[in-house]
Amino acid sequence: MAAQDAAVESAGSVVDPVRDKGNDAISDPVHATGKAPAHPAGADSVRDREIGVEQEHLDQVYRRLEEKIDEAEFLMNDAAKRGQVGTPGALAERDAQVFRAGIHLNRLNNEFEDFLFGRVDLLPGKDGKKGPDGAYTSVEPADDAVRDDDTADIAETLHIGRIGVLDSDYSPLVIDWRAPAAAPFYRSTPVDPGRVVRRRVIRSKGRKVLGVEDDLMRPELTASLNGAALPVIGDGALMAALGQARSHTMRDIVSSIQAEQDLVIRAPAASVTEVSGGPGTGKTAVALHRAAYLLYQDRRRYAGGILVVSPTPLLVAYTEGVLPSLGEEGQVAIRAVGSLVDGAEATAYDEPAVSRVKGSARMLKVLRKAARGALEGDRAPAGGRGGRGGRGDGQLSFGGDDSGDGDPSGGSGRPLTPTRLRVVALGRRLELESDELHRIRQSVLTGTAPVNLLRPRARKLLLDALWAKSGAASRAGDYVATGDAQLAAELRSGFDEDVASEDSFIEFLDAWWPELTARGVLAAMADERRLGRWARRILNPAETRKVARSLRRAGPDGTGPLSVHDVAILDELEQLLGSPPRQRKRRELDPLDQLTGLEELMPQREESQRERAERLAAERTEYAHVIVDEAQDLTPMQWRMVGRRGRHATWTVVGDAAQSSWSDPDEAAEARDEALGNRPRRQFTLTVNYRNPAEIAALAAKVLALAMPGMESPAAVRSTGVEPRFSAVRDGDLARTVREEAARLLDRVDGTIGVVVAMSRREQAARWLAGLGDRVVALGSLEAKGLEYDATVVVSPAEIADESPAGLRVLYVALTRATQQLTVVSADRDDPDEQGVPDLLRE
Numbered sequence: 001m002a003a004q005d006a007a008v009e010s011a012g013s014v015v016d017p018v019r020d021k022g023n024d025a026i027s028d029p030v031h032a033t034g035k036a037p038a039h040p041a042g043a044d045s046v047r048d049r050e051i052g053v054e055q056e057h058l059d060q061v062y063r064r065l066e067e068k069i070d071e072a073e074f075l076m077n078d079a080a081k082r083g084q085v086g087t088p089g090a091l092a093e094r095d096a097q098v099f100r101a102g103i104h105l106n107r108l109n110n111e112f113e114d115f116l117f118g119r120v121d122l123l124p125g126k127d128g129k130k131g132p133d134g135a136y137t138s139v140e141p142a143d144d145a146v147r148d149d150d151t152a153d154i155a156e157t158l159h160i161g162r163i164g165v166l167d168s169d170y171s172p173l174v175i176d177w178r179a180p181a182a183a184p185f186y187r188s189t190p191v192d193p194g195r196v197v198r199r200r201v202i203r204s205k206g207r208k209v210l211g212v213e214d215d216l217m218r219p220e221l222t223a224s225l226n227g228a229a230l231p232v233i234g235d236g237a238l239m240a241a242l243g244q245a246r247s248h249t250m251r252d253i254v255s256s257i258q259a260e261q262d263l264v265i266r267a268p269a270a271s272v273t274e275v276s277g278g279p280g281t282g283k284t285a286v287a288l289h290r291a292a293y294l295l296y297q298d299r300r301r302y303a304g305g306i307l308v309v310s311p312t313p314l315l316v317a318y319t320e321g322v323l324p325s326l327g328e329e330g331q332v333a334i335r336a337v338g339s340l341v342d343g344a345e346a347t348a349y350d351e352p353a354v355s356r357v358k359g360s361a362r363m364l365k366v367l368r369k370a371a372r373g374a375l376e377g378d379r380a381p382a383g384g385r386g387g388r389g390g391r392g393d394g395q396l397s398f399g400g401d402d403s404g405d406g407d408p409s410g411g412s413g414r415p416l417t418p419t420r421l422r423v424v425a426l427g428r429r430l431e432l433e434s435d436e437l438h439r440i441r442q443s444v445l446t447g448t449a450p451v452n453l454l455r456p457r458a459r460k461l462l463l464d465a466l467w468a469k470s471g472a473a474s475r476a477g478d479y480v481a482t483g484d485a486q487l488a489a490e491l492r493s494g495f496d497e498d499v500a501s502e503d504s505f506i507e508f509l510d511a512w513w514p515e516l517t518a519r520g521v522l523a524a525m526a527d528e529r530r531l532g533r534w535a536r537r538i539l540n541p542a543e544t545r546k547v548a549r550s551l552r553r554a555g556p557d558g559t560g561p562l563s564v565h566d567v568a569i570l571d572e573l574e575q576l577l578g579s580p581p582r583q584r585k586r587r588e589l590d591p592l593d594q595l596t597g598l599e600e601l602m603p604q605r606e607e608s609q610r611e612r613a614e615r616l617a618a619e620r621t622e623y624a625h626v627i628v629d630e631a632q633d634l635t636p637m638q639w640r641m642v643g644r645r646g647r648h649a650t651w652t653v654v655g656d657a658a659q660s661s662w663s664d665p666d667e668a669a670e671a672r673d674e675a676l677g678n679r680p681r682r683q684f685t686l687t688v689n690y691r692n693p694a695e696i697a698a699l700a701a702k703v704l705a706l707a708m709p710g711m712e713s714p715a716a717v718r719s720t721g722v723e724p725r726f727s728a729v730r731d732g733d734l735a736r737t738v739r740e741e742a743a744r745l746l747d748r749v750d751g752t753i754g755v756v757v758a759m760s761r762r763e764q765a766a767r768w769l770a771g772l773g774d775r776v777v778a779l780g781s782l783e784a785k786g787l788e789y790d791a792t793v794v795v796s797p798a799e800i801a802d803e804s805p806a807g808l809r810v811l812y813v814a815l816t817r818a819t820q821q822l823t824v825v826s827a828d829r830d831d832p833d834e835q836g837v838p839d840l841l842r843e
């Protein structure tokens with residue numbers, strides 16, 4: 001374990017570039033305010049005393065919380081006792097109040113891991129004004145706050161926590177981390193300290209304070225609090241947080257958000273906030289904290305929901321605990337880009353050549369043709385309701401194969417598009433032949449509305465054509481001529497009713513203009529011949545063949561496995577087809593509607609609240625705010641899909657062009673501009689890499705230079721002294737080498753190990769690692785996106801880089817996942833040198 005110990009110990013060393021970048025919240029350890037250093041011998045007792053001070057405060061907070069819980073419970077019981085008497089309005093108001101109290105109670109009862117985590121000691125404010133939370137509002141200190149001899153008195157101490165707590169006299173016991181008064185805790189730096197003298201991070205578990213870490217923002221001052229010198233403990237909280245072992249879930253960073261991150265989190269929600277930054281700069285963390293901040297700022301507005309779009313289900317699973325730990329649930333939906341369409345879930349992968357076509361804007365043109373073309377042709381597409389009727393009923397005629405090639409049913413045995421309509425009306429047989437039907441269809445399709453919504457128009461034109469043949473039309477003309485327009489109209493509407501209620505007409509319409517479903521059209525596209533027709537002059541034959549082949553995976557009814565790209569196609573098709581007005585799902589009863597005796601209902605009520613939130617989330621198709629994580633990876637088709645969910649939303653878009661796995665970034669940028677419209681944009685850049693030690697970041701930078709020449713790497717915040725390790729497979733046994741390297745790392749780090757391989761080796765790699773335990777995971781290169789591990793093994797950089805046109809950028813992602821140690825395993829194709837360093841990673 002020696003190497004590991006060394007790594008952990010040195011995890012705290014600060015690399016200079018960070019300071020050069022001006023991120024000065026990270027300070028050297030200082031042990032007392034003022035110029036005199038503290039006596040090291042007394043350090044422990046000072047630390048214990050300070051922990052004791054914070055323990056007292058935490059005790060006070062919990063006493064107050066208990067009072068508040070009692071109050072909320074009293075309110076609920078009281079309301080219950082009052083029973084069901086009163087006007088309906090008063091009862092509704094009471095129920096609403098109880099409902100709110102229930103939510104509040106729930107939040108208070110939530111046992112937070114570290115409910116209270118921060119403290120700032122501040123100089124008096126410039127204007128002496130206090131805000132509604134009882135804290136001074138001025139960011140700048142009063143002119144006379146610092147005396148000529150550099151001494152000063154602390155005027156205000158604020159504690160920061162996950163939710164705000166006021167004492168019974170309305171003084172703030174804990175300030176919510178999102179409140180304006182908490183901003184100095186995050187914003188203050190030694191360069192621009194504002195009123196902050198000392199910033200303290202408090203570590204607690206349940207009701208027990210375990211430790212404190214201080215950062216001194218005004219080291220030049222000798223400050224006193226209540227007449228005593230202000231002690232300073234530890235090396236700062238950031239380094240403590242970064243050195244911790246990683247688990248399979250992301251932690252919130254609420255106690256150590258850095259100034260440049262805080263600016264993004266608290267940026268005003270208007271329009272579009274764009275955040276770029278290299279690997280490990282906290283983009284995902286910042287995006288999630290921003291969701292919590294926006295809810296705090298304007299809960300009413302964001303009741304419309306916040307959608308967080310994540311690239312993979314793995315990243316969703318990794319990040320979804322962060323918001324609950326910040327006290328927010330329900331209003332935020334974190335969804336993988338392959339799970340945005342109701343009832344669809346991407347589980348399959350497309351090979352790069354297929355992804356490239358399916359994700360591109362060209363696909364839109366193909367889909368426009370497919371959506372209309374699927375009505376016509378040699379067979380009705382699966383999923384449409386064209387299944388009724390059949391040969392031999394004397395009314396429907398089948399068999400018109402417009403392409404004229406072979407078996408008209410395509411050998412599928414599916415129902416065919418009828419080519420003749422026959423009805424009996426006004427005692428006559430009326431017929432429309434194939435060419436007339438074709439003309440009517442073309443005429444309807446000149447409309448721009450979605451195909452399914454054009455059906456009423458198709459029905460109308462069919463009736464018009466039959467009417468014209470009925471001979472009644474001329475009679476009606478005579479009525480009009482003799483001034484009896486009413487009679488003429490009645491004649492016509494009687495005709496329409498008669499014909500339209502005839503079974504033969506209904507069956508014909510269902511078969512000739514079926515209600516198309518997106519899945520049905522997707523399945524129809526799996527037929528290479530039909531897809532070829534729709535993709536003529538848009539895709540080349542090889543592309544058509546590959547796409548059609550990949551779609552066959554979804555099966556004849558389109559319900560089989562889908563890829564992320566198929567899901568975006570489904571969403572687009574749903575738009576193009578349009579859904580006729582549906583019967584609404586029967587709503588579950590709203591808990592507010594079913595209140596009777598409250599006490600017995602409490603447990604169900606809690607559940608119902610959650611269920612209600614889930615139901616609302618499931619029914620929701622548009623959001624008030626959309627956060628796109630790893631935005632560089634969205635394809636043009638995915639941007640269209642995500643854009644539709646935020647047509648009226650404000651946006652936060654975070655990403656890093658250098659990590660894009662999409663082959664044509666310009667095309668994607670165009671689609672992104674279209675999705676975001678002309679809303680004004682505010683841009684932010686994050687510059688510090690909190691994940692990778694400098695040693696790993698330096699290696700990754702070599703690949704960055706190949707992938708995106710001239711692009712700057714973010715500065716690593718710390719160094720471990722552990723260089724990346726290289727291991728070349730010389731005897732050809734890749735499996736054994738990878739397994740040995742993973743096992744070796746198990747002994748060297750406490751947390752997780754990610755083994756990243758080319759996508760084509762995913763399943764194989766899982767077998768190589770079987771039995772090593774759940775700290776070790778095998779990942780395809782595209783699945784590694786956004787994740788992090790204590791240690792990683794990157795297998796065959798060349799294989800990863802060669803797998804797609806964006807392969808070098810994908811490799812860059814793979815190399816930047818480790819928080820402690822990195823091992824690179826090379827195979828022959830990597831052309832390793834004597835030291836095992838693969839060609840791609842040499843100078």
Ligand SMILES: Nc1ncnc2c1ncn2[C@@H]1O[C@H](COP(=O)(O)OP(=O)(O)OP(=O)(O)O)[C@@H](O)[C@H]1O
Nearest residue numbers: 253256257258279280281282283284285690691786
């Ligand atoms: N202020 C901070 N305090 C403590 N840890 C932080 C801070 N900022 C970021 N981190 C940690 O750094 C790691 C990287 O953060 P995150 O995953 O959000 O970066 P990212 O920019 O999204 O990376 P990538 O682009 O590689 O996906 C996480 O473990 C996160 O918790």
